[in-house]
Amino acid sequence: MSQLSSDIVSVFCDLLGEPAGLHEPCFQGREWDYVKDCIDTGWVSTAGSYVGRFEEMLGDFTDTSHVIATSSGTAALHAIFAGLDIGDSDEVIVPALTFVATANAVTYTGAVPHFADAEATSLGIDAEKLRVHLTEIATTRDGRLINQKTGRRIAAVVCMHTFGHPSDLDALTKLCDDFGIDLIEDAAESLGSYYKGRHTGNQGRVATLSFNGNKTITTGGGGAIMTNDDALAKRLRHLTTTAKQPHKWEFIHDEVGYNYRLPNINAALGCAQLEVLPEFLIQKRQLADAYDHAFSRLDGVTFFKEPSWGQSNYWLNLLMLDASDSTLRDEVLEATNASGFMTRAAWRPMHQLSMFMECPRMDLSVTEDTYTRLINIPSSSQLATRLVNATA
Template sequence: MQRKLIKLVRDIYSTNEFIPLHAPTFKGNEQAYLAETISSTFVSSVGKFVDEFEQKIQNFTSTTRAIATVNGTAALHTALNLAGIKSGDLVLTQALTFVATCNVLHHMGAKPVFIDIEPIAFGLCPKATSEWLSENATLDADSQCRHKASGAAIKAIMPMHTFGHPVQIDELLAVCKDWNLTLVEDAAESLGSYYKDKHTGTLGQFGALSFNGNKVITTGGGGMLLCRGQVDGDRAKHITTTAKVPHPYEFYHDEAGFNYRMPNLNAALGCAQMEQLEAKLASKRVIAEQYANFFEDSDLQFVKEPDYAHSNYWLNAIICPDAATRNDLLETTNAQGVMTRPVWQLMHRLPMFADALRGDLTHSEWAEARLVNLPSSPVGV
């Protein structure tokens, strides 16, 4: 099986050289737009490509407002700030996620509560979330959700669309309504993914995208905050640009803001990448279909998009029957120059989050021991 898998991957990418997990491709107007930016001298946080990139993402996702940021973590930090998260607050999220999801909370002085995933899209489980709240939370006289044991305010639910597969948003929104919580979507991996025909990151109050070098499109480093409300969008733009009040020459800042502005150079790269986005997404679906067909009669299960969703298949994944099979697959493929990787170590296993509150994590631990990501770069674009 491993030998045949390595051959399949090499056939997909037509090379005997090292094959990365997800590499950026630049086959459009990237060099032209970068050259234009350099010629204009507007290479930093002011320039036409920043506005154009925001508009392109806004149009593609059908969100009310899109705000470009220096990276996806900055977008998520801004989203949580707008959601009213303060030091000491609790936010329900998943233990199976990339560490940036929880790092943001740590640096805000807030604390994650780790809830189990569901074993279809590997995102935050609505049932487990509801059950944890029923057992551990209460609504006070002001309808503020609070942790029974500590009295800490529980402010938000923050799911992550794992590998680009949309979580069960309607069910999570219902939990938010019952407990007066804000839904903030960590949509870092899911540009081009749709939940019931709506783009991820647009169903909660806020969403955050990433354009890191390993994402579907890249700006080198960069992110985008998606806002459902125009007022929130205007405020997001204000606080991410140092809260500077517009004036012909005076420097006046009306609150402590963030310098989270995306440089024009990065936005120029993003504009060129957006012109190829549809082709990249189409290529990735073809690759996913090739993997699905290959593993159809295997004891390795290919992770397919949920019935309710249209996924971007950012990273293709398989489920091994046990940890030993997973480890053998990882060692063999990487030794042969085909990059594969396990899923992230669960957040509660990391020293900075070891003491965080958590529910039963049976499905998370099961997935951690079995999931393997396969090379997923688009081909030809």
Template sequence: MSKEIEVTDFLLAIKQVVGSSSPEQPIVLHEPDFSGTQAWAYVKDCLDTGWVSTAGQWVTRFEQELCAVTCASHAVAVTNGTVALRLALHLLGVGPGDEVLLPPLSFVATANAVTHLGAVPHLIDIEESSLGLCPQALTDRLDRIAERTPAGLFNRETGRRVAALLPVHVFGHPADLPGLLAVAEAWGLPVVEDAAEALGSWRDHAGKATHCGLFGAIGTLSFNGNKLITTGGGGALLTHDAELAQRARHLSTTAKLPHPWAFDHDEVAWNDRLPNLNAALGVAQLEDLSRRLEAKRQLAERYAQAFAGVKGVELISEPQGCRSNHWLVSLRFTAADPAEAQAQRHSLLEVAHAAGILLRPVWHPLHQLPMYADAPRGPLTVAEDQAARLLNLPSSPQLLEEWSA
């Protein structure tokens, strides 16, 4: 089959799901939608009462609603997902000169949050199935470089402390946290989960379903404009640890001690708290979360039907024992040669964008960015192979005709 015919087949399958498009009226990757919610009424309440900044009933209610939908004991809302990661890592003691183990296939914010603390990202390969950090690759790397000492776990090659493990739930598909937790526990590593894309994603563990972000000590969420729900910006920390949650609240509000009028602060901290206006938007959409998740599942099923029998590609499916939120439905080009897969992907990107269908390739692997080119790393064979093959499809729930019915 020629490349031209293959690309035509791919594009026709996408059009079966997304319908008509044009450069003037494009179909974007994932856009916000507030239809069927109380968003305007809740935001208007902020404007009418004057509670528009970092205090107010909607911040508290947003955190309560996050706990309700994830089964977290505590949620702390902050200004964005990068801030949430930086704060979570700081709470677990990550600091200047430390190394944090994380996958190379992630949005750059994962590594940036580490670097903002003066720490160093240490890259570990992924597994092909979930696209998340691979437990076996992690074991192999730690066996090679890690040394246990009375002062903690150290990288014998760099002399730096290995301070934390930072897995990522890519495109909303849960990573193998049971496997990663076993490795982390064996080596005494605390775990922070980057669940920025995984609100509404669950994985079976120890006989029960656990929401992404609640396997390790702390997990983080993002509510950027392209996420399942959005607060414009916004993020949150999830934890079952009351002490960590209290520390997060204190450090995200400039470490100000409670007092009716005095400005007493007891340590260097940040001004990270989510404004009430943004939280009101979040509450309105959390009330609609189950409908959104069901629509996303239906959309993923329609893509699966459209691509059934189309050669040369496969959809990334939710891992066994998981329930994914299907944030971004994604294609993998299956040509044996990754260069051929990458060429097919590029051809599809060209014809789709010309038709107003705004597909997106996966991020560049972190070690291929200039600021992380020298980051310590193990073999990244799977990540480099998959980065050449992956493509995100338009995934807004409003692509379903019945969404607004």
């Protein structure tokens, strides 16, 4: 085992004591009561009061006018692309450094993902580098931004707040305004993260959240659409509920819609989780601070901290190796996992996946470099209680 690997394992042993998973759900509030209520009353499916309550609580927490709860974050992304009439003659700019759902959802509409590079401060899309790229390859025709190389319209930019760290939203907003395209925020990982005091997901035209089991709060599976655009919210609510016209007994659907509504039983779990979200966020910050302190004493590796423009929820903590060395990275992954501390590499960059290799892209050197250096480390909020025990 290399010195660095054994040093990292020692830090985990000292801080966390026992083995730890990467991100585990924590049910310490009223989850049982609310889920039992659904079962007792029979309201387990897409109708029921918890869905509306969950949407309202999320709207209040994120200060967003409209929230539409969906069956997953992926479904939320798909519904947005469909609702914005993005289709097979379009491209959508997405980060090459993201979970595959961001790019997958683009293809569900027949559109093509076009990959953008990350910047090293937040690991979000590098707005300035993307500006240079778009200036080189795109032109505006009849108010539409066209990729001159493929002839397709570039319909939107989807930014992603990587591992909870807010992207530079002002720079991305300005870029999208200048090129006349929509900014969509994939905020799946950033519930509780803020950009210049404003909740992530609140600045682009529309955004998504995810409540998958590994997220800061979970509904088992689930997601949400957030927007301050009244007309778009109306359209997306309609599309995600099978495009059914309201009627007491008639079933009339006025277009092809999707059964993407979050079930009540999942929303019940979400309401209980949202009640304790502020506590989770405090614990996650305590854990991040402890990691920062402990890893600052190691050579060869740096704990990745939130950018100066925002506040991260520290959803998944990460280490960056000083060296771009995937052999060393794999060796650290091997040693830490063998010692019971779950770690993992970043997602394989999208343009290196077989189904996306032919997609248009810009220079992706920062993404490629990041992939060889990044290691996600145990991040569950409840690990903060072990820190107290470890230092007691």
